[in-house]
Amino acid sequence: MTTALQATRLQDRLSSELTRLKDAGLFISPRVLEAPQRARTRILGREVVNLASNNYLGFADHPFVKERAAAYLHAWGAGAGAVRTIAGTLQIHEDFEAQLAAFKHTGSALVLQSGFTTNQGVLGSLLQDGDLVLSDELNHASIIDGLRLSKATKKVFKHKDLNDLRRLLQEHPTSGLKLVITDGVFSMDGDIAPLGEMVKVAREFGAVTYVDDAHGSGVLGEQGRGTVHHFGLQHAEDVIQVGTLSKAWGVVGGYAAGHQDLRELLINKARPFLFSTGHPPAVVGALSAAIELVQQDSSFIERLWDNTRYFKRELQTLGFDIFGSETPITPVIFGEAPAAFEASRLLLERGIFAVGLGFPTVPKGLARIRNIVTAEHTRDDLDTALSAYAEVGRQLGVIGG
Structure with missing residues (x-):
């Protein structure tokens, strides 16, 4: 095959795939932020209220976090230089993992490159042929992809449906890990997952519970220790918690927290850990500062929840459907995808950055704008957003006049 023919076939494949995405309304062109990730940022040359970020506590551009990152950069260099298992484990990596384990009240913790790769690494290391996995139907894509790497039997239970979970456990007995x-x-x-009751059901059948706390860590529980702590399960040896360090903590990375043996297994078997360079020192320093900051100052969590309650209440007063949200993640339902995308465009015209989501990201008929309120938002920021929502909602006929 000639080089020219190979190039033509490649170009045909790229073009056809891009056309398919555009025809299906799934083509993505990310907005570019022209200023730091904060409650107000800059897009297309204008200042906007930012409701699209996962920066729950406002740490992404916090001075204390940036100062620690700079200090670690100067003291330890720009990079780790190797994978963790060869020569890339610096003392600061292990110090931070001990800090994180103490914060989470677990026996140990291991940090991986991202929350996505953490699910791949833990599930790929832990599960074997003959094991049984029961997964909530709305679990994150990283869990779905992690399970694809496993030879375990996989079953999906209806969202937060404990009866369906119990049925599947009864119908699929196994001598392997459940x-x-x-x-x-x-x-x-x-x-929020009904974790307390879910763990009880799991224990009836000798099953272990695995919690991805990406959006709970830094948000729920005492000092933001997460969903597991929120339900008082932080000392349970039959609960594994994983999560990300890129949302509330404002930086990047993933973690697995649990028994020391889990850490040792992952060091020896988790492929993302074995074959990826360790985090740069500046990342480790920033994360260390973020964990310190949330424990030193309770106002971050307090402001996050004060803002969340206010924003939800006012949206509902306007007549919007927020789909029973219990956390700072606040969907506003617009029905079909074109309406949600148009609402996002109209909001941006009014200085509000909030992204529309449609099928297949969310079910048909439940297209929405997903808003995330942060600790950094002021009441003026939220009132500005609410005023814009009122105008757009009435214009599109989603709420009454």
Whole structure:
């Protein structure tokens, strides 16, 4: 095959795939932020109120976090230089993991490159042929992809449906490991897993519970320790918690927290850990500062929840459907995808950055704008957003005049 023919076939494939995405309304062109990730940022040359970020506590551009990052950069260099298992484990990596384990009240913790790769690494290391996995139907894509790497039997239970979970456990007995997997906070709807009752059901059948706390860590529980702590399960040896360090903590990375043996297994078997360079020192420093900051100052969590309650209440007063959200993730339902995308465009015209989401990211008929309120938003920011929502909602006929 000639080089020219190979190039033509490649170009045909790229073009056809892009056309398919555009025809299906799934083509993505990300907005570019022209200023730091904050409650107000800059897009297309104008200042906007930012409701699209996962920066729950406002740490992404916090001075204390940036100062620690700079200090670690100067003291330890720009990069780790190797994978963790060869020569890339610096003392600061292990110090931070001990700090994180103490914060989470677990026996140990291991940090991986991202929350996505953490699910791949933990599930790929833990599960074997003959094991049984029960996964909530709305679990994150990283869990779904992680399970694809496993030879375990996989079953999906209806969202937060404990009766369906119990039925599947009864119908699929096994002598292998049984693992019940759930998000702590679900990223599209903002609802919380019924973790206390779920663990009880799992224990009836000798199953372990696995919680992805990406959107719960830094948000729920005492000092933001997460969903597991929120339900008082932080000392339970039959609960594994994983999560991300890129949302409330404002930086990047993922973690697995639990028994020391889990950490040791992952060091030896988790492929993302074994084959990826360790985090740069500046990242480690920023994360260390973020964990310190949330424990030193309770106002971050307090402001986050004060803002969340206010924003939800006022949206409902206007007549919007927020789909029963229980957390700072606040969906506003517009029905079909074109309406949600048009609402996002109209909001941006009014200085509000909030992204529309449609099928297949969310079910048909439940297209929405997903808003995330942060600790950094002021009441003026939220009132500006609410005023814009009122105008757009009436213009599109989603709420009454």
